[in-house]
Amino acid sequence: MTEEIIIAGFGGQGVLSMGKILAYSGVMGNKEVSWMPSYGPEMRGGTANVTVIISDERISSPIINQFDTAIILNQQSMDKFEKSVKPGGLLIYDPNGITRHPQRQDINIYQIEAADEAASMGLTKVFNMVVLGGFLKLKPIIQSEFIRKGLEKSLPKRHHGLIPENEKAIEKGKEIIKSVHQLN
Numbered sequence: 094m095t096e097e098i099i100i101a102g103f104g105g106q107g108v109l110s111m112g113k114i115l116a117y118s119g120v121m122g123n124k125e126v127s128w129m130p131s132y133g134p135e136m137r138g139g140t141a142n143v144t145v146i147i148s149d150e151r152i153s154s155p156i157i158n159q160f161d162t163a164i165i166l167n168q169q170s171m172d173k174f175e176k177s178v179k180p181g182g183l184l185i186y187d188p189n190g191i192t193r194h195p196q197r198q199d200i201n202i203y204q205i206e207a208a209d210e211a212a213s214m215g216l217t218k219v220f221n222m223v224v225l226g227g228f229l230k231l232k233p234i235i236q237s238e239f240i241r242k243g244l245e246k247s248l249p250k251r252h253h254g255l256i257p258e259n260e261k262a263i264e265k266g267k268e269i270i271k272s273v274h275q276l277n
Contacts, residue, residue: 094149096234097157101142101174102166104132107221110247111164112143114225118235118243119147127155140169147234164228168192181276185228195273202274203231210269211262218255219262226266 098115102108109130116128125148132141144160146152163174165186171193178184180199188194189208207223229235235243240263244256 094147094234095152096147096162096232097160098145098147098162098164098228099142099160099174099177100145100164100166101140101170104141106141106166107218108141108166109143111221111225112145113247114222114240114243115145115147115235116243117246118239119145121242121246122235122239124148124235125150125152127152129155140167142170142174162228162232164224165191165195166224171195183231185224185231185270187224198274199276200274201276202272203227203270204273205266205270207266207269210265214262214265216258216262219259222259222262223266223269226263226268227270228266229263230267230270 100108100112112128116126119126127146129144144155146155158177159179160177161179162183163178165171165174165184168191171191175184175195175197178200183201184195185203185205187207188204195202205224205227207220210223211217211220244259
């Protein structure tokens with residue numbers, strides 16, 4: 094099993110930390126992992142993306158142009174990365190702020206209203222964990238116990254009290270993700 098993922102959105106949406114949690118969780122699950130962030134100098138409010146590869150085998154290169162999964166959190170990222178999903182792959186997006194929804198017919202497309210859900214939970218900072226939950230429902234490549242260990246490893250100790258809220262957000266994401274277009 095090898096899963097090549099791009100997570101893209103605005104800085105401040107938790108794009109890089111979502112990738113980091115996935116990467117640490119993969120390491121805790123004894124997988125081979127690559128985590129390669131990319132962001133502009135402006136960071137918060139600017140565009141950010143991270144490539145995460147999780148595999149049972151050695152990873153030859155962290156630099157890839159086609160992805161098994163794209164997790165898209167803003168329009169600029171949709172414009173840039175929709176075409177980079179491999180045919181038969183998966184695109185997950187939050188419709189908040191998206192003006193042009195994905196058009197491809199050769200990929201599986203799922204929508205997750207994570208921004209709205211995080212706001213209704215009163216926890217806007219767990220937006221990215223709602224999205225992560227949706228992804229993990231569709232691609233359960235990492236077991237829950239390793240996600241918790243990944244959260245513990247990537248969050249500063251002063252924020253470990255927030256781990257239960259993060260886990261709750263992950264579970265909520267698994268409940269609310271919905272199909273927009275599925276291949277037969």
